[in-house]
Amino acid sequence: MKRVIARCLIMVVTLLLISGCNTIRGAGEDIERGGEAIQRSAGG
Template identity: 50%
Template sequence: MRIVTTLLLAAMALLAACNTIAGAGEDISKGGQAIHRGAEEAK
């Protein structure tokens, strides 16, 4: 029973990490887009 519990907890941690990394990637992408727009407006 401990093995099953450990595996479930590990799976949940991995899924949470994937969501966090995906969210960070989206935030970085939005930041890059904002910088690009600012550079285009400054031309």
């Protein structure tokens, strides 16, 4: 039963990530923004 719940949770998270960036370009932009945020927080 725990295995089923874990798989369902993984599927939901994956679907949320996929729906958040509908295209490869969108995914690249999301990753770039994340990198920029890390740089800002590091003081660079």
